[in-house]
Amino acid sequence: VPDTSRLPAVYFLYVLGSGGHSAEMIEMIKRNFRGQPNQHRRYVITSGDTSSQHMAEKLEALVSAAYPSVPSSPGTGAGTSDAFRIRRARDIHQPLLTAPLTCLVSASHAVGALTRPPAARSATRHGHQFRYPHVIVTNGPATGFIVCAVAHLLKIFYLVPQNRLRMVYVETWARSRSLSLTGKLFLWSGIADMFCVQHEGLARGTRGAEFVGVSVCRGCRRRVVLVRLLDRLTMMGWG
Amino acid sequence: MHSDQVLPRRCFVTIGATAGFRQLLDEIIQPAFLTCLAEHGFDMLEVQCGPDHDWFAQQTGSLEKEATHGVEIRSFEYTKDMQSHMLECRGEAGVRLAGCIISHAGSGTILEALRYQAPLVVVPNPTLMDNHQAELAEECEQQNWAVYGKLGHLAAAVGRSCERLAQGRSLSHLNALAPYSPPPFPVPERERVTLFDWMVLTCYPDELARQQHLRDLDAVELAFVEEQWQKSETETAGREREDLRSSPLEVD
Numbered sequence: 168v169p170d171t172s173r174l175p176a177v178y179f180l181y182v183l184g185s186g187g188h189s190a191e192m193i194e195m196i197k198r199n200f201r202g203q204p205n206q207h208r209r210y211v212i213t214s215g216d217t218s219s220q221h222m223a224e225k226l227e228a229l230v231s232a233a234y235p236s237v238p239s240s241p242g243t244g245a246g247t248s249d250a251f252r253i254r255r256a257r258d259i260h261q262p263l264l265t266a267p268l269t270c271l272v273s274a275s276h277a278v279g280a281l282t283r284p285p286a287a288r289s290a291t292r293h294g295h296q297f298r299y300p301h302v303i304v305t306n307g308p309a310t311g312f313i314v315c316a317v318a319h320l321l322k323i324f325y326l327v328p329q330n331r332l333r334m335v336y337v338e339t340w341a342r343s344r345s346l347s348l349t350g351k352l353f354l355w356s357g358i359a360d361m362f363c364v365q366h367e368g369l370a371r372g373t374r375g376a377e378f379v380g381v382s383v384c385r386g387c388r389r390r391v392v393l394v395r396l397l398d399r400l401t402m403m404g405w406g
Numbered sequence: 407m408h409s410d411q412v413l414p415r416r417c418f419v420t421i422g423a424t425a426g427f428r429q430l431l432d433e434i435i436q437p438a439f440l441t442c443l444a445e446h447g448f449d450m451l452e453v454q455c456g457p458d459h460d461w462f463a464q465q466t467g468s469l470e471k472e473a474t475h476g477v478e479i480r481s482f483e484y485t486k487d488m489q490s491h492m493l494e495c496r497g498e499a500g501v502r503l504a505g506c507i508i509s510h511a512g513s514g515t516i517l518e519a520l521r522y523q524a525p526l527v528v529v530p531n532p533t534l535m536d537n538h539q540a541e542l543a544e545e546c547e548q549q550n551w552a553v554y555g556k557l558g559h560l561a562a563a564v565g566r567s568c569e570r571l572a573q574g575r576s577l578s579h580l581n582a583l584a585p586y587s588p589p590p591f592p593v594p595e596r597e598r599v600t601l602f603d604w605m606v607l608t609c610y611p612d613e614l615a616r617q618q619h620l621r622d623l624d625a626v627e628l629a630f631v632e633e634q635w636q637k638s639e640t641e642t643a644g645r646e647r648e649d650l651r652s653s654p655l656e657v658d
Binding site for chain 2: 168169170171174177179187190191194195197198199200201202229233301302304330331333335339340341342343344345347360361363366368
């Protein structure tokens with residue numbers, strides 16, 4: 168059983184894209200969740216997406232209720248959290264001509280999301296360990312690819328330490344036979360450290376796939392894994 | 407409660423929060439569909455209509471009483487409380503029979519319905535250019551999570567859903583579940599998904615190596631314990647056979 172409670176810092180960055188993706192993301196976070204004082208959670212939300220913001224706030228309220236902490240003391244309860252807004256890569260109906268420009272703006276905001284240290288941890292004992300996220304998780308929105316592409320660039324130019332910004336891509340449960348565009352981009356570019364799908368048929372059909380049908384990952388190298396992150400559907404008892 | 411008291415049985419139709427789905431709404435007020443509902447003991451049809459609510463209310467308003475075959479029809483545009491409407495289709499002992507949720511093929515809606523363990527029929531919306539919704543509905547059918555409902559054959563789909571309930575011994579419990587309680591948060595450690603934690607550990611290679619070693623040791627220890635248990639089982643079985651042989655008379 169992995170135990171991260173004695174590490175100096177555990178910093179997750181979750182990308183909450185559009186509504187459908189965000190709801191699933193929140194469920195995944197809940198399934199993985201273990202409240203520890205050394206944890207910081209940053210939610211990246213596209214500006215103007217109020218529903219994702221509400222979902223993040225609801226989750227944090229649930230966390231605070233489950234892990235009571237001493238106010239203004241980040242070393243207790245379930246750690247700290249914050250949200251970072253970035254501009255959408257492309258608005259609906261926006262002419263494609265101006266898309267490269269808005270993508271660049273989006274990417275520059277992403278740099279901030281990845282590198283601005285959490286305010287709540289700045290003056291604390293292990294504050295410098297919280298400088299960059301350990302793990303970035305996204306499940307499909309284009310924003311997720313932008314954030315991860317930027318993270319990848321920061322790493323290959325050695326602008327951030329090599330033992331940070333691990334990237335986990337989880338294809339949304341809605342895709343059972345084929346990958347989404349974002350999924351294809353992640354697979355083709357190979358920038359994800361862990362590429363997950365949630366349906367067996369998709370795992371079989373994807374090049375280089377290997378089954379890890381349960382929840383524990385063995386040695387996290389680059390490959391495609393099948394994970395059951397959401398409900399255990401066999402509980403229905405059908406068939 | 408009298409033994410012959412008939413429990414309520416509800417059908418809930420939800421077309422989603424984004425696009426309209428008039429074809430679905432049209433089919434569920436046809437006599438073929440309503441007769442099917444009545445035959446399977448449904449007493450209410452509740453419909454989340456979306457943008458076509460006014461049109462739907464008009465259509466049902468003009469339906470004569472005999473045309474509804476005893477099925478009460480209620481409708482509304484949207485709801486913020488999908489959960490309570492869906493729970494009305496969850497079979498609970500002494501409260502209601504397992505009903506049927508007929509929903510568009512949105513993954514969030516499907517997952518929610520399955521979480522409540524209510525029988526589900528998934529209907530992809532052909533006006534959406536979303537091919538993967540039809541794929542998802544097919545996958546649900548193949549994995550036995552839901553019935554794939556095709557437009558024009560929804561009565562048959564509901565029939566199949568009810569048949570599955572009636573046939574499988576393992577499924578009859580869906581009629582008599584305990585009242586729904588949301589999954590606990592945080593998830594118990596045994597059931598927790600640990601993928602993200604392993605990823606964090608890759609940032610601390612020494613710690614990762616140490617914990618992988620511990621996990622492998624656990625696996626070895628578990629295998630050893632299992633082996634011992636197997637051995638003791640065969641020994642006990644062997645001893646029992648010997649006992650029987652020594653006293654061949656009374657075996658109650």
